[in-house]
Amino acid sequence: MALRTLTxxxxxxxxxxxxxxxxxxxxxxxxxxxxEDYRIRMxxxxxxxLTKRGAKVILASHLGRPDGRDDDYTLAxxxxxxxxxxxxxxxxxxxxxxxxxxxxxxxxIGRMNNGDILLLENLRFYKEEEANDLKFCKKLAxxxxxxxxxxxxxxxxxxxxxxxxxxxxxxxxxxxxxxxEVEYLSMMKDNPIKPFKVVVGGVKIKDKIGALExxxxxxxxxxxxxxxxxxxxxxxxxxxxxxxxxxEHLPWVSKALASYGDKIMLPTDHVAAISPADTSITMVxxxxxxxxxxxxxxxxxxxxxxxxxxxxxxxxMIFWNGxxxxxxxxxxxxxxxxxxxxxxxxxxxxxxxxxxxxxTLEAMKKSGVAENEVSHVSTGGGATxxxxxxxxxxxxxxxxxx
Ligand code: 3PG
Ligand code: MG
Numbered sequence: 099m100a101l102r103t104l105t106x107x108x109x110x111x112x113x114x115x116x117x118x119x120x121x122x123x124x125x126x127x128x129x130x131x132x133x134e135d136y137r138i139r140m141x142x143x144x145x146x147x148l149t150k151r152g153a154k155v156i157l158a159s160h161l162g163r164p165d166g167r168d169d170d171y172t173l174a175x176x177x178x179x180x181x182x183x184x185x186x187x188x189x190x191x192x193x194x195x196x197x198x199x200x201x202x203x204x205x206x207i208g209r210m211n212n213g214d215i216l217l218l219e220n221l222r223f224y225k226e227e228e229a230n231d232l233k234f235c236k237k238l239a240x241x242x243x244x245x246x247x248x249x250x251x252x253x254x255x256x257x258x259x260x261x262x263x264x265x266x267x268x269x270x271x272x273x274x275x276x277x278x279e280v281e282y283l284s285m286m287k288d289n290p291i292k293p294f295k296v297v298v299g300g301v302k303i304k305d306k307i308g309a310l311e312x313x314x315x316x317x318x319x320x321x322x323x324x325x326x327x328x329x330x331x332x333x334x335x336x337x338x339x340x341x342x343x344x345x346e347h348l349p350w351v352s353k354a355l356a357s358y359g360d361k362i363m364l365p366t367d368h369v370a371a372i373s374p375a376d377t378s379i380t381m382v383x384x385x386x387x388x389x390x391x392x393x394x395x396x397x398x399x400x401x402x403x404x405x406x407x408x409x410x411x412x413x414x415m416i417f418w419n420g421x422x423x424x425x426x427x428x429x430x431x432x433x434x435x436x437x438x439x440x441x442x443x444x445x446x447x448x449x450x451x452x453x454x455x456x457x458t459l460e461a462m463k464k465s466g467v468a469e470n471e472v473s474h475v476s477t478g479g480g481a482t483x484x485x486x487x488x489x490x491x492x493x494x495x496x497x498x499x500x
Contacts, residue, residue, distance in 0.1 A: 103273070115244055117156065117243065118238070119144060119246045120247045120249045120252070121159050122159060123137060123159035132175050136469070138183065143274040144273035144275060148246075149215065153244075154210040158218045159220070176217065180215075191215070193217070198218035198223070199234070204240075227258045230258050234258045235258045235262035235265075235266060236263075243269070245263065245267040246271050246273050247273060248276050249276070251481045253485075254480060254492070256492040256493075260493040275477065282452060282476070291415040293414035294316060297417070298321070299324030300455070303344045304344065308488070309419075309483040309487045314361065318361065321403055328343055329345075330355065333351045333355055334355065338386050340391040363406065365392075367382060368396050369395070370387070371429075379429055379430075394431070395433035400432065400437075407443075408444045408447065409449060413447055413450075417453070418437065418441055420457075435464075438467045439466070454482040459475055
């Protein structure tokens with residue numbers, strides 16, 4: 099179903115209106131400074147569209163998982179970064195409200211001029227946000243003439259700001275980032291360009307099973323790396339030494355191998371060591387010796403994976419989620435760096451490339467690949483995997499009147 103988005107509402111209807119925009123500014127903050135600000139930058143087209151049309155833009159987000167009000171989780175550093183990004187535009191000023199509901203916030207909104215931006219304090223300072231509490235939903239909804247959701251990465255949550263309040267506002271629309279995410283991911287889920295290849299790494303298999311079940315059906319090749327690969331290799335009877343194994347999901351992995359073994363690519367050699375701190379690494383083929391763990395894919399595997407990703411059989415579509423090894427340690431970063439570079443090469447050769455999930459953007463940047471060398475970087479971690487699994491996304495369906 100097509101999403102109702104900002105451009106579906108008559109341009110003039112935004113003028114002077116309080117437009118409540120749910121964004122996902124859940125970014126990393128350390129010592130009061132925002133780290134990667136990709137999620138903030140992705141909301142700028144929506145914010146600018148609204149300010150240019152004379153809306154009073156009220157931004158709301160969560161940050162982290164605080165247990166009630168906790169200054170360690172204030173959105174103040176995000177307000178600062180947002181002002182730095184939009185501040186150069188004449189007349190645009192970002193203000194920060196020290197709460198997200200209540201009289202002082204209402205007063206602050208009452209003082210807003212058309213085109214102003216106000217960022218509310220962390221929604222999760224109220225337990226009612228995650229509980230989707232009706233009274234809290236009503237309080238939030240009372241701040242809004244129009245509701246916009248531009249936070250794809252939280253749309254798997256049925257919270258007050260992503261779901262409950264939206265149902266109480268007649269005019270509810272998807273922002274541009276939400277639309278872009280849903281367009282890319284739904285194309286990949288339902289109608290991928292062929293050949294369609296998937297690269298999956300990272301540690302946890304559990305979070306990826308739903309997405310993998312769907313992707314194994316649709317993809318031509320599923321390339322596995324990271325710690326996830328050792329569980330697959332164990333299921334095939336290889337020795338995996340001390341490598342991280344997800345024993346609980348071994349039965350699922352065995353079934354996947356039995357049904358889709360011809361599509362699944364696994365590492366054949368590894369960078370092994372006694373521990374991540376051990377710099378005397380050993381390159382091993384096949385079995386990993388007792389007392390050692392695999393921390394990266396080996397050079398023969400890199401060669402095979404890179405060739406598959408960068409494409410010798412025409413441009414198609416490639417999705418990458420999760421690093422190939424413990425890339426935070428330079429000695430184990432080679433697999434991830436090469437996959438990132440191959441993704442960029444595939445893009446330059448005409449493939450549609452998508453990356454998604456938590457630390458994959460960080461891994462890509464550490465590998466020297468820029469954001470403009472990939473067709474789309476999803477802002478979502480959990481949400482992206484849930485969407486691809488075909489799970490219900492309350493924050494999306496509510497925009498379509500459900
Ligand atoms: C994320 O970072 O995945 C989203 O912002 C959702 O956060 P949550 O997992 O704490 O709900
Ligand atoms: Mg998450």
